[in-house]
Amino acid sequence: MTARHGGDTAIAEIRRHGVETMFTLSGGHVFPLYDGAVGEEPAGGRAGGTVPGTAADPRVLDVRHEQTAVFAAEATARLTRRPGLAVLTAGPGVTNGVSGITTAHFNGSPVVVLGGRAPLGRWGQGALQELDQPPLLAPVTKMAETAGGPDTLAADVARAFATAAAPHRGPVFLDVHMDHLFGPAGPARPGEIPDPPERPADPERLARVAALLKAARRPVLVLGSDVWMDGAETAARAFAEELRLPVVANGQARGVLPAGHELLVTRARGAAFRDADLVVVAGAPLDFRLGYGSFGGGTAKVVHLADAPSQLAPHVRLAGSAAGDLSLLFADLAAACAKAGVSPSAYAHWAEGLRDATHAAIAGDVDLLASGADPIHPLRIYGELSKVLDDDAVVIGDGGDFVSYAGRYVEPRRPGCWLDPGPYGCLGTGLGYAIAARLARPSAQVVLLLGDGAAGLSLMDADSLVRHGLPVVMIVGNNGSWGLEKHPMRMLYGYDVAAELQPRCRYDEVVKALGGAGELVARPDEIGPALRRAFDSGVPYLVNVVTDPDVAYPRQTTGV
Template sequence: MAELTGGGLVAKTLKQAGVNHIFTLCGGHILPIYEGCLTHGIRIIDVRHEQAAAHAADAYARLTRGIGVAVVTAGPGVTDAVTGVVNAYAARSPLLLIGGAAMIGLKGMGALQDIPQLPLFGSCTKGTWSVPETRLIPEFLTTAMRTALTGRPGPVFVEIPIDVLVNEVEDRLAPIPTGYVHRNPAAADPESITRFSDLLARAERPLVMAGSGVYWDDAASDLARFAERAGVPIFMNGAGRGCLPSDHPLAFAQARGFALSNADVVAVLGAPLDFRLGYGRPPTFAEDATVIMVDSDPTEMGRNRPLALGLTGHIGLILRQVAGALPSGVPSRFETWLGQVRDKEREGREKLEAQAVSDQVPISHYRWAHEIARVVDANTIVVGDGGDVVNCAAKFVPLQRPGQWLDPGQFGCLGV
């Protein structure tokens, strides 16, 4: 019978799950995983700090809408990765962090780099596990990946002690589960769809805020069809940027403050009402605005502001349902409102463009962003680091497709 080390089982399980890359910084507690990766054809991408490994795996997960894997050594390797995991949690990114650990029999005895690692991730992951036996590695890893990918995506942590990685087990005693991830998209009930379409059809000044959930649900084409059917202005934030091209006639950016504060109906799609949206409260939102939310995460419903309607499910499916329920002639009702938003968009753009050609020294941050934007095309992936960089770049960089824009998200981490 063929035997595999625990490290070989890790690599075999990841490979069967479609993982072809891991991001890592070499450490003694995880060497058997590298040997397994070499055997099973998984590319090892080395970094110089474990935080970078976590950020890289986060980015990989976002760009593929699949699992991104970081592998770090025990103790300081694990603690160095915490910031990257927290950032992924806030950004709903399905990151799998695999951490080495001291031998099971030496835990608590002062072994090299031994600390209680699972409690570090209790508040910033969807789940944490420590693998007790080599034969259970596939079961624990597939459970972790299923947890990361289903519902609201997010990071998970699996600790594997060095003896569990070194030990060998017969292949037949460690079967790798299959068919363990089923992301069945959920539609909304007919009554909620009717309510949504009625609220929109009766509005005078509606708008849509499309957030990262639109990207994660792969709903960009549904957003475009809905926008054209409803005829409402669309604003985007987070990974939602690019889900409508920047030059789409219903895509706006510079008029956001005006539009949000004057809208009487706001449909928030996959975007939490956090600081980026003024918590959904005045003065960012009008006091009497009717707020609708669509999200895969039911815990977002009603957070920071009461909702007129909250729908939990797949954003693309729900947009299709609402578009089909809207009465004909709805877009023509919003022409005056759209004209006002377009005027504010033009005013905002003109102010920015005046600063974008400034020759001041040191260089204006708007001039810098303008020059960057000139070399961005549809094949470019733009990463906006935290702070002023992301704020300035977002005002200028043109986006043509989903997944073209990466930013830290709600955690605002520098150095991503």
């Protein structure tokens, strides 16, 4: 198709990068991008606001809040390991997306956000929604720029995608002046997209890590989300199994070793981190989730493995480190360990002890997972959910106290099947993540776990699920409070304030009013049948479970 305007030029480049969905909320500044994606209007027009797209054109999927558009693009990137795309109109459209962009920054998610921008021809004269947006986004993006003009637009878009996808991955923001999008098209950017360069780790660094593993007697391997994002899940599992290393899995690395695997000791992570003499952390930052890199009371040696040198922890005295393509890194480290004479048998007693601790933790939960308590104990929900989840189900957590249980008790059987907000902790991700998961995994179950606080931040986008025909099972743990704040505040001050929500709020009726389905559950024996009805419904369905407001997730205070 002959390029008619700047939108066509940008979309031609977007097609080259294999983008299947453009997530957006309609805004006049970016109309040419929609026009470029849609092409000519078919006879009879289009109904429902959805443009499905073709093999070449991205689907235009509109949502009810710009944050949802960015969260959907971010989840697309995390599930497919290819850049996701969000298109935001100028001014408030962009600023509404900042939390989503920041979440992508902390999660290392390759997201391209194209923003509208007031026309250059009126710049400085007070045009509608005139705002210099890149400086706002620069601290939380790999690149935040304004496209140079029609002649550079294709190259600018290409650079945005390449930058987002290059390890360490992350979001990129590019805004385009309105008159450049609506104006005559510039030249297309010919040529093939080059293969990414190889990223081998330094052999000497790997040899030092191998020496540490040879000397260790109580090692632990921690796998984080970048193991999945770097396509290293198979290599990581092979490495752990070859060396018989106990594994703690975080983020999207959950499932690299499936639930029940003899080396998976995530449920015994407290004991593992307390007693380890060597902790090898791969593909995860040494942040608050990992005690800031302090293990064994500060006595354990720490090795950090990352997809790029920029991700190696600067605040920890590392005994060893290496950066590079994590698939190659695990394979090369296994070879270095073989050369160094590392013997997995040296860890056998340690691994057996952690395996016993894991089994004991699981056994200790049996009664609560089947609890008949009334009001409902939150764990009963997870006990019932485990009975109906398929191996390839995508489970999404968006909440505080209620979703903390999921982090402990939902064990994926495959990698890349778990999504949560990540270290930035931004609630409201859920509906955007669910939209993306349904598109990325059309044959899988998609389950969204919502705290009742988080539900209030994005539940209106259940309308988007309905309008676009995207069935998702939503489960609200409804304790009538911001539980993650209420209980700690009571512990600190003896009272709580600004932590109460409406008891038994009918979130299910909200989804029904928007065209979906749902029901309220107030008795433990009603949970299982309600979940089965939800999965069988084939529509967006919310199971609203009233839980005991006095039950709080048991938190540690050590940071580990």
